[in-house]
Amino acid sequence: MLGYVMVFCAALLGVAVILNMLRLFMGPDVPDRILALDTLYINALALIILLGIQQQSTLYFEAALLIAVLGFISTVAFSKHLLHGDIID
Numbered sequence: 001m002l003g004y005v006m007v008f009c010a011a012l013l014g015v016a017v018i019l020n021m022l023r024l025f026m027g028p029d030v031p032d033r034i035l036a037l038d039t040l041y042i043n044a045l046a047l048i049i050l051l052g053i054q055q056q057s058t059l060y061f062e063a064a065l066l067i068a069v070l071g072f073i074s075t076v077a078f079s080k081h082l083l084h085g086d087i088i089d
Contacts, residue, residue: 006054013050016043034078041071 020043023036045064052060080086 006050010047010050013043013047017047030082034075034082037078038071038075041067041075045071 017040020036020040024033024040027033027036045068048060048064048067052058052064
């Protein structure tokens with residue numbers, strides 16, 4: 001039963017990734033694209049964690065943690081560049 005749920009969740013996350021990619025490439029404004037990129041990081045995190053649960057390996061969780069940190073830093077950097085034009089004040 002858990003195998004079916006994991007496949008269903010992976011399929012839904014795949015659809016979410018495709019919709020985020022559409023918003024990333026066709027977004028009307030730059031803030032929409034930054035938000036789509038941030039959401040794409042979150043969906044990638046969920047897929048990696050789901051794969052880690054399926055494979056029963058802790059290595060995937062460490063990779064998810066690394067992607068989470070890099071995703072947060074890049075979102076802050078993009079937003080700061082959008083507001084001020086420079087990343088470092």
